[in-house]
Amino acid sequence: MPTTRKPALEWRALKxxxxxxxxxxxxxxxxxxxxxxVLDFGLPTTGGVLGGAVLGLAGWYRGxxxxxxxxxxxxxxxxxxxxxxxxxGRWSDILLDCELVSFNRRTGDVIxxxxxxxxxxxxxxxxxxxxINRGQxxxxxxxxxxxxxxxxxxxxxxxxxxxxxxxxxxxERENPFNxxxxxxxxxxxxxxxxxxxxxxxxxxxxxxxxxxxxVGQHLFVAGATGSGKGSLLWSPLRGMAPLLRDGVVKPDVxxxxxxxxxxxxxxxxxxxxxxxxxxxxxxEAFRDELKERQALLRGERKRKFSPSAETPLRLLMIDELGMxxxxxxxxxxxxxxxxxxxxxTQGRAAGFGVCGYVQEPTKDTVPIRELFxxxxxxxxxxxxxxxxxxxxxxxxxxxxxDEIPLDPAHAGIGFVAEQGSRSxxxxxxxxxxxxxxxxxxxxxxxxxxxxxxxx
Ligand SMILES: Nc1ncnc2c1ncn2[C@@H]1O[C@H](COP(=O)(O)OP(=O)(O)OP(=O)(O)O)[C@@H](O)[C@H]1O
Numbered sequence: 001m002p003t004t005r006k007p008a009l010e011w012r013a014l015k016x017x018x019x020x021x022x023x024x025x026x027x028x029x030x031x032x033x034x035x036x037x038v039l040d041f042g043l044p045t046t047g048g049v050l051g052g053a054v055l056g057l058a059g060w061y062r063g064x065x066x067x068x069x070x071x072x073x074x075x076x077x078x079x080x081x082x083x084x085x086x087x088x089g090r091w092s093d094i095l096l097d098c099e100l101v102s103f104n105r106r107t108g109d110v111i112x113x114x115x116x117x118x119x120x121x122x123x124x125x126x127x128x129x130x131x132i133n134r135g136q137x138x139x140x141x142x143x144x145x146x147x148x149x150x151x152x153x154x155x156x157x158x159x160x161x162x163x164x165x166x167x168x169x170x171x172e173r174e175n176p177f178n179x180x181x182x183x184x185x186x187x188x189x190x191x192x193x194x195x196x197x198x199x200x201x202x203x204x205x206x207x208x209x210x211x212x213x214x215v216g217q218h219l220f221v222a223g224a225t226g227s228g229k230g231s232l233l234w235s236p237l238r239g240m241a242p243l244l245r246d247g248v249v250k251p252d253v254x255x256x257x258x259x260x261x262x263x264x265x266x267x268x269x270x271x272x273x274x275x276x277x278x279x280x281x282x283x284e285a286f287r288d289e290l291k292e293r294q295a296l297l298r299g300e301r302k303r304k305f306s307p308s309a310e311t312p313l314r315l316l317m318i319d320e321l322g323m324x325x326x327x328x329x330x331x332x333x334x335x336x337x338x339x340x341x342x343x344x345t346q347g348r349a350a351g352f353g354v355c356g357y358v359q360e361p362t363k364d365t366v367p368i369r370e371l372f373x374x375x376x377x378x379x380x381x382x383x384x385x386x387x388x389x390x391x392x393x394x395x396x397x398x399x400x401x402d403e404i405p406l407d408p409a410h411a412g413i414g415f416v417a418e419q420g421s422r423s424x425x426x427x428x429x430x431x432x433x434x435x436x437x438x439x440x441x442x443x444x445x446x447x448x449x450x451x452x453x454x455x
Pocket of ligand 1: 181228
C-alpha cells in the first residue's frame with residue numbers, strides 16, 4: 001500500500017521548482033521528484049518506472065529511428081537544453097551581464113525575465129520564449145542581440161516579438177557547414193540507381209544527404225543575388241543525369257538573364273528561352289503538352305503517370321521567375337501567369353513540374369507563389385521574406401535565412417520546410433563548377449561514362 005506521508009522538504013522543493021522554472025536546476029527538481037516517488041511508492045516501483053521509461057525510449061529508437069528522430073529527439077533535446085544550457089543561475093547571470101534585468105524599486109530585488117519554453121528543433125538552433133519584465137521592450141533585446149550571442153557562445157541571436165510581453169530568442173548555436181563548398185555527387189550511370197522521389201541536392205545540417213522529390217512537386221527557391229540559387233538548378237539535373245540521357249526526364253529552361261546562368265549547360269535542355277517572347281512561347285507549349293498528356297492518361301484510364309521515354313517527367317525551370325511574372329509587358333504577363341497557374345494546379349499527377357528561382361519572393365513579384373509545393377529559402381534580404389517563402393512562423397522556429405551572410409563561404413546554405421514537420425531544416429546545396437556542368441553535358445549528350453571518384 002502506498003504511503004501517504006508527504007515529506008515537507010521535498011514537497012516544498014517540488015512546488016518551488018514548478019513556480020520558478022527558471023530558477024531551479026534539473027538535478028534538484030529531478031532529485032525532488034525521485035525522492036518523493038521513492039517515499040510514496042517505494043524504491044522498486046520508482047526504479048521500475050524509470051527503467052521502463054529508458055527501455056521504452058531505447059526500443060523506440062531501435063524500432064522506429066525515423067519517428068524517434070522527428071518526435072522524441074527534438075523534445076529530449078529541448079529538455080536537455082532547457083535544464084543544461086539555459087538553466088536558472090546561468091540564465092540570470094547572462095541577462096545580468098547583458099543588462100537585460102530590471103530591479104524592484106521598493107525592495108531592490110533583481111527581476112530576471114523568465115523562460116517560458118525552450119524548443120530545440122535542430123541540433124544547432126534553439127528558440128527560447130521569454131516573458132520580458134514590465135518596462136522592457138523587444139527592441140531592448142534586439143539592441144543586445146550581439147552581446148547575448150557572445151554570452152551564450154552562439155553564432156547569432158535574433159529577437160522576434162511573439163505577443164505583448166513575450167519575445168522569442170532564436171539562437172543559432174553554430175554553423176554546421178564549413179567554408180568549403182560541398183562537392184557535387186558522382187555522376188550516376190544507371191537509370192535504375194535514380195529515385196525521382198529522392199534526388200540528392202546537398203547535405204543537411206545533420207550531415208545526411210539532403211534529398212528532394214521531383215515527382216508531383218513544384219520547387220520554389222528564393223535567395224538574394226549571389227546566394228547560390230544556381231546550384232539548385234544544376235544539382236537536380238546532375239542527380240537525374242541517366243534519366244536525362246535516356247529521355248525519361250525532359251527539362252525546359254527559361255533564363256531571362258540573357259542566358260548567362262544556363263549557357264554552359266544549354267544542351268541539357270529540351271527547350272531554352274533567353275528572351276521574353278520565346279519564354280512565353282515555351283510556357284504555352286509546356287501547357288499544351290500537359291493537355292496532351294492528360295488526354296493520353298484519360299484514354300488509358302490512368303490517374304497518374306509513370307516516367308518513361310514515351311511519357312517523360314517534364315520540368316520547366318525558370319531562373320529569375322520574377323522577370324517573367326512581374327516585369328514583362330503587362331498583358332502578356334497576365335496570360336503567362338494564367339498558363340503557369342494552369343500547369344501548376346493540373347500538372348502534378350501528369351508529370352509536369354515547375355522549378356522557380358526568385359530573388360524577391362513577394363506576392364507582387366510572384367503571384368503564383370502559393371502553388372509551389374516545396375520551398376527552399378537561401379540567404380534573403382529581409383526577415384519577412386523568410387516566412388513568405390517557407391510559411392508563417394518559420395523564422396520564429398529558427399529559419400534565420402535573412403542572417404545568412406551573402407558571401408561565397410555561405411552560398412548555397414538555406415532552410416527548407418520539411419514535409420510533415422513545421423520545423424525548418426538547415427541545408428547546403430552542393431556546388432557544381434562549369435567543369436562539372438560540362439562533364440554532365442558530355443555524359444547526357446554523348447553518353448560518356450562518368451569517372452568515379454575513388455575514396
Ligand atoms: N552551393 C554552393 N556552395 C558554395 N558556393 C556556392 C554555391 N552556390 C554558389 N556558390 C558561389 O556563389 C556564387 C554565386 O552563386 P549563384 O550565381 O548561383 O548565385 P545566384 O543566387 O544565382 O545569384 P544571381 O541571382 O545573381 O544569379 C557562385 O559563383 C559560387 O562561387
